[in-house]
Amino acid sequence: MDRERALRRIRDLEKKISLVSKILENMREGVIIFDDEGVIRTANRSFLEITGLSYDLLYGRQISSLDLRWEGSPTFSEVFDLLKEEGAWRGEVWGVHRSGTIFTCEVTLLRVGSEFLGLFLDTTDKRSLEANLRSLAYYDTLTGLPNRALLYDHLAYTLFRSKMRNEKVGVIFMDIDNFKLINDTLGHEVGDTLLKAFSQRVTSSFPPGTMVARFGGDEFVVVVGPIGDIENLKETMEDLIRNLTTPFHIGGHRIYVTVTAGISIYPMDGGDPQTLLRNADIAMHHAKETGRSTYKFYTADLNIKVSERFTLESELREAIEREEFVLYYQPQFDLATDRVTGVEALVRWHHPDRGLILPSRFIHIAEEVDLIVPLGRWILRRACFDGKRLLREGYPLKVAVNISPNQISAGNFTEVLKEILRETDFDPTFLEVEITENALMKNKQEAARVLSELKAMGVTVSIDDFGTSYSSLNYLKYFPVDKLKIDRSFIGDIVSDPNDVAIATTIIAIAHNLGLKAIAEGVETEEQLIFLRLWQCDEAQGFYFSPPVTLESLIDMLRRESFKIRGV
Numbered sequence: 001m002d003r004e005r006a007l008r009r010i011r012d013l014e015k016k017i018s019l020v021s022k023i024l025e026n027m028r029e030g031v032i033i034f035d036d037e038g039v040i041r042t043a044n045r046s047f048l049e050i051t052g053l054s055y056d057l058l059y060g061r062q063i064s065s066l067d068l069r070w071e072g073s074p075t076f077s078e079v080f081d082l083l084k085e086e087g088a089w090r091g092e093v094w095g096v097h098r099s100g101t102i103f104t105c106e107v108t109l110l111r112v113g114s115e116f117l118g119l120f121l122d123t124t125d126k127r128s129l130e131a132n133l134r135s136l137a138y139y140d141t142l143t144g145l146p147n148r149a150l151l152y153d154h155l156a157y158t159l160f161r162s163k164m165r166n167e168k169v170g171v172i173f174m175d176i177d178n179f180k181l182i183n184d185t186l187g188h189e190v191g192d193t194l195l196k197a198f199s200q201r202v203t204s205s206f207p208p209g210t211m212v213a214r215f216g217g218d219e220f221v222v223v224v225g226p227i228g229d230i231e232n233l234k235e236t237m238e239d240l241i242r243n244l245t246t247p248f249h250i251g252g253h254r255i256y257v258t259v260t261a262g263i264s265i266y267p268m269d270g271g272d273p274q275t276l277l278r279n280a281d282i283a284m285h286h287a288k289e290t291g292r293s294t295y296k297f298y299t300a301d302l303n304i305k306v307s308e309r310f311t312l313e314s315e316l317r318e319a320i321e322r323e324e325f326v327l328y329y330q331p332q333f334d335l336a337t338d339r340v341t342g343v344e345a346l347v348r349w350h351h352p353d354r355g356l357i358l359p360s361r362f363i364h365i366a367e368e369v370d371l372i373v374p375l376g377r378w379i380l381r382r383a384c385f386d387g388k389r390l391l392r393e394g395y396p397l398k399v400a401v402n403i404s405p406n407q408i409s410a411g412n413f414t415e416v417l418k419e420i421l422r423e424t425d426f427d428p429t430f431l432e433v434e435i436t437e438n439a440l441m442k443n444k445q446e447a448a449r450v451l452s453e454l455k456a457m458g459v460t461v462s463i464d465d466f467g468t469s470y471s472s473l474n475y476l477k478y479f480p481v482d483k484l485k486i487d488r489s490f491i492g493d494i495v496s497d498p499n500d501v502a503i504a505t506t507i508i509a510i511a512h513n514l515g516l517k518a519i520a521e522g523v524e525t526e527e528q529l530i531f532l533r534l535w536q537c538d539e540a541q542g543f544y545f546s547p548p549v550t551l552e553s554l555i556d557m558l559r560r561e562s563f564k565i566r567g568v
């Protein structure tokens with residue numbers, strides 16, 4: 001009797017299990033069950049479809065080893081900690097499908113007894129331009145690795161967390177030695193395949209959860225954190241270099257690859273992503289000078305740079321008083337009429353001993369030490385003054401001026417501008433301001449107020465470096481802007497890199513959908529120009545047309561009409 005009852009219970013249980021698995025199999029949501037170590041115990045068909053992975057690949061695998069990005073957390077382990085603490089976690093998750101496309105899911109994780117359940121609702125909107133740009137803007141299509149934008153995001157978050165926990169973070173900047181030679185001698189296809197294989201090898205050389213990003217071309221950045229000890233980082237580097245001594249076999253070639261790397265460490269070598277990356281890059285160049293296949297820490301040559309910085313900083317104060325700055329102007333072309341319609345004002349510093357210093361060397365210092373506000377005011381005044389001169393000479397050109405985030409957050413930007421316009425008697429409809437997305441996002445309310453005031457005055461607003469620090473496209477609906485400026489990093493390889501092509505065309509499409517204009521900067525070749533025309537980009541500027549030149553040369557060139565677009 002007992003036995004029969006037991007058998008019946010087993011049969012009931014089996015029925016229930018088969019019912020549950022039927023439900024699981026037919027659910028639209030992807031489902032996984034994992035244990036308290038984060039090891040996947042089961043996954044349903046939808047989950048396999050969403051990720052493109054096979055059951056064999058998933059079973060027994062750590063969730064943290066899947067290529068997923070969890071909202072608000074750089075790695076799964078933070079999510080898991082929260083889940084264990086609170087019994088549930090909800091958020092957005094992004095991942096790369098096996099085919100290389102990006103998917104997004106709304107995810108709910110729940111504790112069920114001693115195990116955990118994950119429900120993945122696929123929210124990938126393949127038709128949405130925003131989803132498209134977002135994924136393009138975050139992942140590199142060739143290698144599937146996070147790209148520069150995601151790297152900045154992730155690094156900023158890692159630093160934020162490390163600050164709270166008092167931890168060190170290592171930033172490794174590396175570059176494949178002689179990649180150009182490989183590419184030139186064996187062809188681009190081999191080069192591309194090598195980059196993919198190299199990416200995988202580098203990724204597998206670091207502990208899971210380490211971010212390895214493609215910075216561009218053959219440059220990669222690894223964020224290692226937290227690091228207990230610099231010695232550990234040295235060991236990791238030695239491991240990587242050793243790992244690379246095994247050659248790659250690609251298309252019948254045996255290819256030996258070495259890398260040169262530079263390392264910067266938070267907090268010693270910088271407190272923000274930009275500084276850490278810059279210093280790691282400096283260290284890498286330093287390493288290159290001593291030979292290939294090595295690595296260098298930033299600390300060694302920190303002193304020279306720091307002292308240079310200090311002198312620049314104190315000299316910068318005096319330079320503003322002594323008016324050692326000059327504005328150069330780079331013409332902008334309307335691609336429908338082939339005419340110059342505007343110029344971008346780019347500041348240079350005529351240093352009494354050092355000669356001409358480019359803005360990349362001093363603008364960030366001016367921003368950090370609060371000198372950008374007086375400098376920015378000088379630049380605006382000069383630009384309006386020069387714009388007025390152009391009008392007088394018979395050239396009704398728009399003058400575009402770069403505005404730093406600090407100028408917006410100073411709180412009196414429009415008042416200062418109005419005063420300058422009065423003083424120079426310059427018509428504001430000939431003025432354009434270039435503001436980066438970062439500047440807008442930093443201080444949304446102030447930015448929205450400033451932009452609507454600018455709009456009311458008839459000033460044109462353009463978003464600079466668009467696509468490089470992608471946050472959310474929603475803001476475009478709230479800020480009155482007129483133009484999107486496609487960053488020159490996307491224009492450089494527009495002819496050969498499908499990723500850049502996709503980003504550039506998407507930006508143009510977004511601009512046109514929102515009734516805005518698109519302008520491309522950094523146009524250097526005729527091929528790039530042909531592409532941009534094909535995609536109906538409205539305007540362009542770059543060395544192909546003219547480098548930035550002094551006001552006098554500009555007027556001279558306008559007079560001689562030597563800006564004709566060549567050959568196209």
Ligand code: C2E
Pocket residue numbers: 330345346347358359360363376379401402403404464465488521522523524541542543544547548
């Ligand atoms: P940006 O606003 O993206 O300016 C474009 C930069 O690209 C300029 O560098 C320009 O000389 C350079 N460029 C133009 N055409 C080409 C090209 O065909 N190929 C390449 N490779 N580069 C090209 P520049 O003048 O050194 O300025 C660098 C950055 O400094 C600017 O980037 C801007 O962020 C900042 N900056 C320059 N002037 C000012 C200013 O007056 N105020 C503020 N706040 N920032 C400024």
Ligand code: CA
Pocket residue numbers: 344402434464
């Ligand atoms: Ca600009």
Ligand code: CA
Pocket residue numbers: 464465486487488521
């Ligand atoms: Ca730019």
